Amino acid sequence: MDDRPRNTEAEIARDAAARIPRARRGPGLSWKLLILTLLFVSVSAVLIYVPSIANFRLTWLSDRLAMADTASVVLAAADTVDVPRDIQDQLLAAVGATAIAIRTGSVSRLIAAVEMPPEIDRTVDLRMMEPVADIVAAFETLLAPDERMLRVIGDSRNSGAVELVITDTPLRDAMLSYSVRVLWLAVLISVILSGLLFLSVDRMFVRPMRRLSQNMVAFSDAPDDSTRVITPSGRGDEIGVAEDHLASMQRDLQTTLREQRHLADLGLAVSKINHDLRNMLASAQLFSDRLGGVSDPTVQRFAPKLIAALDRAISYCQTTLAYGRAREAPPSRRLIALDRLVDDVADGLGLVGHQTIAFDNAVAQGMEIDADPDQLFRILVNLGRNAIQALESDSSPALVRRLTISGERRDGCIAIRVDDTGPGIPQAARAHLFQAFQGTVRPGGTGLGLAIAAELARAHGGSVALAEKAGPGACFEIIIPHRRESNGRPRAA
Known part of the structure; x- marks a missing residue:
């Protein structure tokens, strides 16, 4: 009789529910890969845009400073004659400035200026390269709510330096236009690059991993079906190694299941034999006990051994099912x-x-x-x-x-x-x-x-x-x- 504790129906149901794989929640690997690709490409575009917008601002200001420096070459020849008002206005309009001056040593000379020069809000010295400060100044220009007057200083090809007073409104408009172009270009590059990267990674990794997971799910539904053992693709990378090992594990599991089924069948057969064999041996023991009373010397010699053998046989029958179901007694x-x-x-x-x-x-x-x-x-x-x-x-x-x-x-x-x-x-x-x-x-x-x-x-x-x-x-x-x-x-x- 089996004295082992039986599991209740609730415990059996709970164990069965625990063995059922949970349904997948959330996006799959393909969607996660696409989202991460777009995120990383966007981050790359931002990292490229930040220094490029600062460089665009410096280039724009350098171009205006170069135009003013070229005009100053002509106007500097008339150092003893005042430049006419209309010539100054044309020069300032061409450069887009409100004042132009050249500096030689510590002496500055105003070449052209409007009749009422405005107050200076910011000074930009292009002779000094400060990347972090230039990036901060570029975003200040982009995000400034009102018009500001900038004093731009740079090296001159003819004198020591050239100074330019200019409003930042045209600069802000140019930077916004540049940002829109960069944005569209970044979106286009992101879509193309994300698509190519997604297709490549999906073909190389996601599809093989999906094939592995689908095979494991199908194999778990019918592990004794030999047709559900995965067929390795022959790849030489880590996924190919995983496929080879998975196929080997599935074949070993099927072999183990066949052996377990054989053990279960054997245990059932032995339990049936054990019940009747134990009764027959008990009857044989009764007959052997009667032989002990016979006075024949040969019987007296072999009867104890026969009785001992029957005792062992009965004991073995009582513990026959121990092997494979429980350990032997200590x-x-x-x-x-x-x-x-x-x-x-x-x-x-x-x-x-x-x-x-x-x-x-x-x-x-x-x-x-x-x-x-x-x-x-x-x-x-x-x-x-x-x-x-x-x-x-x-x-x-x-x-x-x-x-x-x-x-x-x-x-x-x-x-x-x-x-x-x-x-x-x-x-x-x-x-x-x-x-x-x-x-x-x-x-x-x-x-x-x-x-x-x-x-x-x-x-x-x-x-x-x-x-x-x-x-x-x-x-x-x-x-x-x-x-x-x-x-x-x-x-x-």
């Missing part, structure tokens, strides 16, 4: 005479008086081991039965068939060796030798014997391994360490 360790236990194993396997197989109990008389007697018996029976099947696989009468069980004391443990002269273990079978349903090399075998033996040995803190040997056959070595005291030291045997 070992109940006691001090055992190993040589006598090996004799019981030989009797149980029918090796005493066997017609073709010679059995050698090479355990030293009186050697003791601290272990669970039933579990150690099962380990030796499983290994011995495998050895007998290997020895009987070839019926040639000339072959030497011998099974030897030996034991020796080592530092902190007992080593038991099960050695046979059979055909040995093929190299291809050694990788999965102790895995359930995979370690068998005999047609029709279940592959559980070695897996059970290894599990029982691990319960003792030991191991079962295939040992190297010089001669033919196979040799399995069982290591059973001594129990440890509360201080962690090995307990003396």
Whole structure:
């Protein structure tokens, strides 16, 4: 009877809901990529526009200053004659200024000016290059609410310097017109660049990632369908590596699912057999108890062994479903005479008086081991039965068939060796030798014997391994360490 706690219907429903993938919310990778591309291109356009508008302002002012400097060449010749009013007005209109002056050393000479010169609001010295200040001044010009008068100073080709008084309204209009042109150009470049970048990245990354995600969703719906295993595209980059590993993982998962299904079918079959077999063994035990009262010497000799074998069989039936559903019970360790236990194993396997197989109990008389007697018996029976099947696989009468069980004391443990002269273990079978349903090399075998033996040995803190040997056959070595005291030291045997 299964005493394990059952999950309630609410818990089962909650677990099932937790396994259902949540629906995707929000924009997909394609939209995120497009938005980020537009954002980054826009940021790039702004970073380009900021210094360019400052440079446009300086260039515009430099052009006006160059025009004033050229006009001053002609007007400077008449240094003793006043420039007529109409000539000054024409010159100022051509330059777009309200006053023009040239400076030589510390002396300034006004060449042309309106009758009522306005007050100066800002002074711009083009002889000094200050990028940050020029950028700030450019945006002040763009955002200024009222007209301002600028005094522009620059180097002259004929004298020391030339000065120009000019209103910033034409400059602001030119800068706004330039900004609109730059804006349209930035929008056009952003759209073209974003489109090209989006198409490239979508084709190179987003589509393969979408293919991976769609395949994983489809595979999760029917993981046992081999047609849903992803077919790698053969790419040599990281996405190609991900496709290869995903295909390998899906194939391994399908193999695992088939093995789990096989285990479930086997567990169901064993549970059905266990119920009836246990009743039949109980009946056989009753008959064996009656045999104990027969006075025949042969019966008296074999009846205890038969009773012991039936007791073990009934105990095994009660724990048959333990493998694959729960762990084996913790070992109940006691001090055992190993040589006598090996004799019981030989009797149980029918090796005493066997017609073709010679059995050698090479355990030293009186050697003791601290272990669970039933579990150690099962380990030796499983290994011995495998050895007998290997020895009987070839019926040639000339072959030497011998099974030897030996034991020796080592530092902190007992080593038991099960050695046979059979055909040995093929190299291809050694990788999965102790895995359930995979370690068998005999047609029709279940592959559980070695897996059970290894599990029982691990319960003792030991191991079962295939040992190297010089001669033919196979040799399995069982290591059973001594129990440890509360201080962690090995307990003396």
